[in-house]
Amino acid sequence: MISIISEPKNDVYRRLVDLAFDLCDEFILVVHKKYYSDLNDNAKFLLEKLNDYLIEMKEQSEWAGTKLLGHTAYIYHYHTSPEAREIVKKVSNSLYSWMYPDLPEDLSFYKNGKPWLVNTAHEEQSFIFSEDKSEIDKIMNIKGLKIRL
Template sequence: MFISIENDAKNKAYRDLIDFAFEACDTFILVVRKSMFFNQNVDYLLEELKYSLIEVKEQWVWPGTFLAGGAPGQIYYYNTDKKAREIIKTVTSSLHSWVHPDLPEDLSFIKNGKPWLINTSHEFESYIITESKEEIDKIAQIKGLSIRCIYR
């Protein structure tokens, strides 16, 4: 099932969604496009998250995005640990604020090697892929989050 997030998760809804994503998933990603301008906040954040880093890969494709040209993105893969959770929750208060130049792009979450929360911030699109009734119920209970379930 696809759960479309119909609004930008902000403030408490953002923090609650991030808490749940960290519980449900084992990995999250951030994207840095070296071909785009970004400010020192990006470097600072990457430094803060370095202890949770699994690996960095140059890729043309990541959850929600396929680049047809230009330079590939640098995809930073992180463990969903407590320190990273607090950093992700405090660096911004909005799911769709994960865009250059102030932050890396497209904060997304991966569960067991498969995309779970796909966030294409600059397109203002976010959705969750899950078959778990328990997860769907928990997502639906996040106050301030407007969702639409799409059965496939």
């Protein structure tokens, strides 16, 4: 497991997102059920804009990095398409800005059904799960990305 020890912002964020889109086949966004009706227009517009890439939306109390007690959230699963990549890079300049009410929460990536980049934005914690040497080299070569192996 690789810990991201400083928030990826601006170019570092964009390079990390590019790598995640290159390596992964799915990404998720989270909207807590109790906050769904209070999302701001920006977050609603984003969900609408990503609708063409939606695989499924599930109501769950648990996903990579998070376990809720007593309530649920809507987990949106998306294909990692080139168009979705550009949308994700345009709407935010940092990994931890993926928070209610401005955006859906916890942008995270999955590879072959397994968590690859797990982001818990409100706790400012992110982890990458990879044992592939070439992937780890690519991660380590993202200029400005501060990590701990």
